[in-house]
Amino acid sequence: MSATVTRRDGRGIFASTRHGWPMVVPALCVLCVMNLLPILWSFGISFYRFRADHPRLAPHFLGLDYYVELMTDDDVWERVSNTGEFILGSVSVQIVVGALLVGLFYRPFPGRRLILMLVLTPMLLSTVVVGTFFNFFYDPTFGFVAAIMRPLLGHPFVPLASPTSAMTSLIIADAWMWSPFVMLMLMAGLSSVPRELCEAAEIDRASRWHRFRSVIFPSVRGVLLLAVLFRVIESFNAYELVSAITNGGPGTSTETLSTQIYGTAFVLFQTGRASALANFSTFVIILLVNLYFQAMRQRGRAMGT
Amino acid sequence: MEQDDNHPLFRPASWGRTVGSALIGLAYFIPVLWMLLAAFKTRQDALAVPPKLIFAPTFEHFVSLFTGFEDGKQVFADGFQLYIFNSLFIASASVLLALGLGLLAAYGFARMQLPGTSYLLFYTLAMRMIPPLTTIIPLYVLFSKIGLGGSYAGLIAVYTGFNLPFAIWMLRSFIVELPREAEEAAWLDGSSRPAILWRIVLPQLRGGLAATAIIALVFTWNDFLFSQILSGSDTRTIPVAMLRVMGADFGTDWGLFAAAGTIYLAPVLLVAFFLQNQLLRGATFGTVTR
Numbered sequence: 001m002s003a004t005v006t007r008r009d010g011r012g013i014f015a016s017t018r019h020g021w022p023m024v025v026p027a028l029c030v031l032c033v034m035n036l037l038p039i040l041w042s043f044g045i046s047f048y049r050f051r052a053d054h055p056r057l058a059p060h061f062l063g064l065d066y067y068v069e070l071m072t073d074d075d076v077w078e079r080v081s082n083t084g085e086f087i088l089g090s091v092s093v094q095i096v097v098g099a100l101l102v103g104l105f106y107r108p109f110p111g112r113r114l115i116l117m118l119v120l121t122p123m124l125l126s127t128v129v130v131g132t133f134f135n136f137f138y139d140p141t142f143g144f145v146a147a148i149m150r151p152l153l154g155h156p157f158v159p160l161a162s163p164t165s166a167m168t169s170l171i172i173a174d175a176w177m178w179s180p181f182v183m184l185m186l187m188a189g190l191s192s193v194p195r196e197l198c199e200a201a202e203i204d205r206a207s208r209w210h211r212f213r214s215v216i217f218p219s220v221r222g223v224l225l226l227a228v229l230f231r232v233i234e235s236f237n238a239y240e241l242v243s244a245i246t247n248g249g250p251g252t253s254t255e256t257l258s259t260q261i262y263g264t265a266f267v268l269f270q271t272g273r274a275s276a277l278a279n280f281s282t283f284v285i286i287l288l289v290n291l292y293f294q295a296m297r298q299r300g301r302a303m304g305t
Numbered sequence: 306m307e308q309d310d311n312h313p314l315f316r317p318a319s320w321g322r323t324v325g326s327a328l329i330g331l332a333y334f335i336p337v338l339w340m341l342l343a344a345f346k347t348r349q350d351a352l353a354v355p356p357k358l359i360f361a362p363t364f365e366h367f368v369s370l371f372t373g374f375e376d377g378k379q380v381f382a383d384g385f386q387l388y389i390f391n392s393l394f395i396a397s398a399s400v401l402l403a404l405g406l407g408l409l410a411a412y413g414f415a416r417m418q419l420p421g422t423s424y425l426l427f428y429t430l431a432m433r434m435i436p437p438l439t440t441i442i443p444l445y446v447l448f449s450k451i452g453l454g455g456s457y458a459g460l461i462a463v464y465t466g467f468n469l470p471f472a473i474w475m476l477r478s479f480i481v482e483l484p485r486e487a488e489e490a491a492w493l494d495g496s497s498r499p500a501i502l503w504r505i506v507l508p509q510l511r512g513g514l515a516a517t518a519i520i521a522l523v524f525t526w527n528d529f530l531f532s533q534i535l536s537g538s539d540t541r542t543i544p545v546a547m548l549r550v551m552g553a554d555f556g557t558d559w560g561l562f563a564a565a566g567t568i569y570l571a572p573v574l575l576v577a578f579f580l581q582n583q584l585l586r587g588a589t590f591g592t593v594t595r
Contacts, residue, residue: 020417034466
């Protein structure tokens with residue numbers, strides 16, 4: 001950090017912690033009350049058998065029992081693997097579709113702004129509303145997905161009936177919403193490709209593949225990593241989409257950690273158990289955010305800011 | 306997305322590209338289009354397979370949204386206007402609070418040389434990204450204990466905490482881009498820090514503040530989980546009302562649902578058009594700007 005400008009009386013504009021703290025403390029206090037405190041409390045709850053719908057029932061201390069139970073519960077591991085499948089599928093589709101969209105939109109052309117609006121709208125929609133509509137699109141009788149697939153397959157198609165096609169349906173809906181985000185990320189990466197390098201590559205008549213590998217990809221790599229981490233974090237938290245489209249079914253084949261936490265907390269009202277599971281998710285997310293933070297700073301350093 | 310036209314990667318393309326991308330863009334837009342059309346269809350038309358593109362439009366769903374009656378049957382206790390008001394009121398109050406607190410904190414983090422800034426920033430970002438369900442469970446317990454459950458105050462407090470990390474990161478990313486020289490010159494002329502923030506930083510930050518506010522409004526407008534668990538029947542926001550009232554109680558009435566969705570979507574479409582250049586920054590909480 002550069003030295004700050006100092007007045008004749010020796011007071012620097014940016015150097016005073018005595019005046020700096022009062023700026024950030026109010027916000028930090030609100031964050032402590034609304035975010036940090038609930039997280040700590042959530043740890044407290046997870047040590048007790050406790051039902052939020054029966055506040056009079058005295059909480060029963062269990063210690064780490066719920067954590068032990070969760071680690072050895074096959075159902076929980078199935079949710080973990082469903083969540084992983086969903087993230088892996090959705091994020092990879094998003095990268096492919098996002099890259100294709102970049103190819104379409106990175107150069108300016110007449111009407112680009114208006115057409116981009118069509119593509120950017122999905123990521124601004126409410127997930128739960130999107131989920132409800134996709135649930136309708138996947139309807140075997142009235143939905144257009146079934147209507148398109150029926151003549152192709154030669155038999156009626158029920159998208160949400162089998163575990164694989166239900167998961168695929170979820171992935172398509174999530175990727176539809178978020179591929180444009182990956183597109184925006186990749187575009188930001190493209191605009192940091194140094195102009196001189198591109199011109200040099202053109203003069204050298206480098207092949208397209210070579211140009212992509214040695215000129216374009218190195219500039220895009222950092223931002224692609226950020227996009228992946230960001231989408232992994234958000235997909236990990238996805239609750240609304242899953243609950244609206246499949247509600248975990250058929251059976252429990254698309255039940256994810258988030259839907260499991262919701263069901264345990266607000267359908268079964270096993271508040272303590274749900275908190276233990278939620279804390280496990282928090283732990284995973286903090287690890288991922290840490291990775292994101294480091295990737296971000298690395299990219300910042302690489303770009304010289 | 307303003308790019309250098311001389312950059313070999315970004316040479317302008319011709320009208321051919323417009324036609325091709327318009328077709329693909331429209332295909333991408335089909336799910337939204339379906340909803341927009343269904344809002345103006347009668348019940349029979351909305352369920353037709355394949356979907357009808359040409360039909361006699363009707364406004365009956367919009368009328369029933371605001372009167373609460375469809376086909377002589379009551380579908381809402383109060384009109385949809387209550388939920389529009391709730392969404393607007395809760396979102397704007399919490400965004401205003403978050404912007405005020407966030408602006409001060411963002412300036413502190415961006416400019417003042419505070420020890421531990423990078424840890425605090427990490428903590429702030431993590432607060433926003435941890436699963437919302439983790440905080441909702443204890444908040445639900447807390448709110449029902451102290452009587453905040455179902456109240457506007459409780460929801461506004463929750464959404465302020467939800468928007469604050471976003472506001473801090475987003476505004477910080479705009480402040481770091483401002484040149485320090487103007488602030489330093491004013492400091493040497495004897496201005497106080499509050500005066501500098503008010504007269505020098507704020508005027509330059511107008512665009513950034515607007516972008517932050519609008520994107521935070523969209524986030525809050527779209528949120529479902531907090532409102533689903535912590536709101537009461539009078540304080541429900543639009544997405545929760547759409548699901549509760551139209552889904553469960555009466556068997557989904559698609560025309561009505563689509564009409565509500567259309568009203569819900571209108572402001573978001575404007576954002577997608579006018580705020581394209583800030584969308585990426587918004588979606589990454591200010592961590593990726595270019």
